[in-house]
Amino acid sequence: MSPQxxxxxxxxxxxxxALGLFGVLAxxxxxxxxxxxxxxxxxxxxxFISAGSxxxxxxxxxxxxxxxxxxxxxASVGLALVIQFYRAYKTLDTDSARELKD
Amino acid sequence: MSSTELNxxxxxxxxxxxxxxxxxxxxxxxxxxxTFVVTILGFAVSGAALFASSGAQSVGGLLVIDxxxxxxxxxxxxxxxxxxxxxxxxFRSYRENREELFILLLLETLGGLVLVSAVHFASFxxxxxxxxxxxxxxxxxxxxxxxxxxxxxxxxxPAAVASAFLLFGMALxxxxxxxxxxxxxxxxxxxxxxxxxxxxxxxxxxxxxxAIGFKLALAPFHMWxxxxxxxxxxxxxxxxxxVSKVAVFALFFRFFSGIDLRAxxxxxxxxxxxxILSMLVGSWLALRQRNVKRMLAYSSTAHLGYLxxxxxxxxxxxxxxxxxYLVAYSAATIALFGVITxxxxxxxxxxxxxELIGLAWRKPFLSAVFIAGLLSMAGIPLTxxxxxxxxxxxxxxxxxxxxxxxxxxxxxxxxxxYYLKLVAVQFSRQEAEPHGxxxxxxxxxxxxxxxxxxxxxxxxxxPLANAxxxxxx
Numbered sequence: 001m002s003p004q005x006x007x008x009x010x011x012x013x014x015x016x017x018a019l020g021l022f023g024v025l026a027x028x029x030x031x032x033x034x035x036x037x038x039x040x041x042x043x044x045x046x047x048f049i050s051a052g053s054x055x056x057x058x059x060x061x062x063x064x065x066x067x068x069x070x071x072x073x074x075a076s077v078g079l080a081l082v083i084q085f086y087r088a089y090k091t092l093d094t095d096s097a098r099e100l101k102d
Numbered sequence: 103m104s105s106t107e108l109n110x111x112x113x114x115x116x117x118x119x120x121x122x123x124x125x126x127x128x129x130x131x132x133x134x135x136x137t138f139v140v141t142i143l144g145f146a147v148s149g150a151a152l153f154a155s156s157g158a159q160s161v162g163g164l165l166v167i168d169x170x171x172x173x174x175x176x177x178x179x180x181x182x183x184x185x186x187x188x189x190x191x192x193f194r195s196y197r198e199n200r201e202e203l204f205i206l207l208l209l210e211t212l213g214g215l216v217l218v219s220a221v222h223f224a225s226f227x228x229x230x231x232x233x234x235x236x237x238x239x240x241x242x243x244x245x246x247x248x249x250x251x252x253x254x255x256x257x258x259x260p261a262a263v264a265s266a267f268l269l270f271g272m273a274l275x276x277x278x279x280x281x282x283x284x285x286x287x288x289x290x291x292x293x294x295x296x297x298x299x300x301x302x303x304x305x306x307x308x309x310x311x312x313a314i315g316f317k318l319a320l321a322p323f324h325m326w327x328x329x330x331x332x333x334x335x336x337x338x339x340x341x342x343x344x345v346s347k348v349a350v351f352a353l354f355f356r357f358f359s360g361i362d363l364r365a366x367x368x369x370x371x372x373x374x375x376x377x378i379l380s381m382l383v384g385s386w387l388a389l390r391q392r393n394v395k396r397m398l399a400y401s402s403t404a405h406l407g408y409l410x411x412x413x414x415x416x417x418x419x420x421x422x423x424x425x426x427y428l429v430a431y432s433a434a435t436i437a438l439f440g441v442i443t444x445x446x447x448x449x450x451x452x453x454x455x456x457e458l459i460g461l462a463w464r465k466p467f468l469s470a471v472f473i474a475g476l477l478s479m480a481g482i483p484l485t486x487x488x489x490x491x492x493x494x495x496x497x498x499x500x501x502x503x504x505x506x507x508x509x510x511x512x513x514x515x516x517x518x519x520y521y522l523k524l525v526a527v528q529f530s531r532q533e534a535e536p537h538g539x540x541x542x543x544x545x546x547x548x549x550x551x552x553x554x555x556x557x558x559x560x561x562x563x564x565p566l567a568n569a570x571x572x573x574x575x
Contacts, residue, residue, distance in 0.1 A: 004279075010274075012303075013270070013273070017266070017270055021263070021266075024259070024263055032256060033259055034183050034262075037259070037262040037263060037266060040263065040266035040267075040270070041262075041265070041266050041269065043266070043270060044266055044269030044272075044273055045269075047269075047270055047273035047274065047277070048269070048272075048273040048276065048554065050273075050277070051273055051274075051276045051277035052276075054277065055276075055280050056342075057279075057280075059276070059282055060273075060276065062224070062274075063223070063224060063227075063269075063272075063273075063282070064268040066224060066227065066228065067269060069527040070227075070231050070265070073231070073235055074231075074235060074262055074265070074530065077235055077238050077239060077258075078238075078258055078262065080171075080239075081242055081251065081253075081254045081255055081258055083237065084242065084245070084251045084254075085251045085252070085254075085255050088248045088251050088252075089248070089251075089252075094255065094256075094259070097251075097252040097255065097256075099248055099249040099333070100249055100252055100253065100256070100328075100332045100333045
């Protein structure tokens with residue numbers, strides 16, 4: 001069987017996901033981490049859409065709408081946290097937060 | 103949606119309605135006592151609705167309210183009712199807004215209730231996110247303490263990454279199975295079999311396991327746990343340690359009961375390695391902590407590792423063992439964090455091991471609760487934890503999970519050191535600090551219920567054992 005369109009879409013989604021994960025692991029700035037998480041969530045959304053189109057079902061697109069909703073909720077709470085974090089520590093570098101240790 | 107479906111959803115509707123009433127109350131006039139009473143009433147009505155219903159009712163293919171879902175819903179409601187009582191005492195002296203804390207607790211509970219009754223990826227995902235997003239805000243709730251933001255960010259980043267892993271894994275499983283129904287996915291995984299034909303499905307399943315591992319703080323995904331436990335205020339940590347873990351584990355168990363693990367040996371191996379790592383790493387790291395909350399974070403990793411035994415053996419006996427252990431674990435968790443709550447105030451968290459020196463002479467009641475909780479966690483006879491561990495070992499030996507059973511015994515042996523060390527410290531004669539404030543009534547009540555459960559279930563486990571014997575999936 002030759003590769004189908006949805007297989008390519010899945011590969012693109014996997015690459016996007018890996019890029020996002022790399023961003024989360026490599027960046028120390030909270031805002032960049034948030035952006036990378038957003039990339040990962042959208043990669044998952046793309047994978048859902050590709051699976052849905054392959055199977056000819058609307059479920060994949062429904063899940064994508066759920067993911068959009070979640071990404072918005074997550075970003076709003078996340079940015080609120082970032083603002084409070086910045087006020088407390090005067091930096092966005094996660095490594096500088098060292099209150100909690102044994 | 104038919105009326106029978108609406109009736110079955112009553113436990114969830116009650117919590118949702120309590121949330122709306124509390125929100126409306128805040129909009130009209132802020133009154134923390136009103137919000138607190140609404141919260142407790144919401145939990146009580148939801149619990150009553152659970153007891154009033156019977157049988158299994160599917161709701162729109164997304165949720166199923168069966169005895170399994172009802173049992174775990176009751177555990178979640180009881181735990182978070184305890185947390186609400188503790189939080190009410192803890193936040194007495196907090197000068198900023200306190201009402202939203204209870205609304206977030208209600209939302210977190212609602213997410214948990216959705217999770218334990220989810221039978222579809224969509225409800226699984228929505229329930230988990232409702233739980234997690236409420237927890238982000240709860241963890242960072244105290245605006246006057248720097249550490250609380252650090253805890254919030256340190257939970258937020260791994261949890262958001264875990265959500266992305268979960269979604270990507272679900273998408274792959276959906277691609278391979280052609281359905282998002284948990285049972286359907288399980289059947290298709292059994293057919294897909296092993297690598298390389300089932301590569302997409304197995305990758306998806308492993309990504310879902312990674313995400314769940316993060317939420318349960320299983321090793322090697324436990325790095326966030328200690329900092330978050332320490333930074334959050336004690337009642338919220340209690341909720342994180344009991345409610346979020348019980349709900350996610352209940353769903354994990356339901357998901358895996360539909361998958362024949364013998365069909366994919368790789369996944370079975372991964373889970374076994376994760377379980378053994380969690381037990382040993384958790385106990386080893388807990389041994390080295392001086393802060394009580396950090397110690398409990400790592401010991402909770404070990405406890406979730408123990409719970410992999412019933413997960414891997416599965417079946418009705420596995421479900422019963424997991425249910426009993428989770429009840430024992432939640433009761434002990436509420437007892438331990440409850441005592442820290444009663445000792446602390448919102449301005450000062452007294453979670454260092456040194457704060458417990460001579461507690462038995464200063465505060466006999468708190469000390470008794472704390473000792474009961476520690477002994478139950480350690481699995482000493484006449485406590486609920488002993489019966490729970492007994493069940494787990496029975497199940498593990500029954501399905502010949504020898505490596506896991508051996509790791510459980512070894513890890514329990516190590517855990518005796520750090521639990522009993524904290525028991526011994528309380529009887530030290532050294533008068534460390536003057537007598538602190540009196541234990542508030544609400545927290546005292548929650549602690550009394552917790553100690554009755556911890557000791558009662560150890561001496562007389564019959565009724566609970568009978569109730570969970572029929573938790574068919």
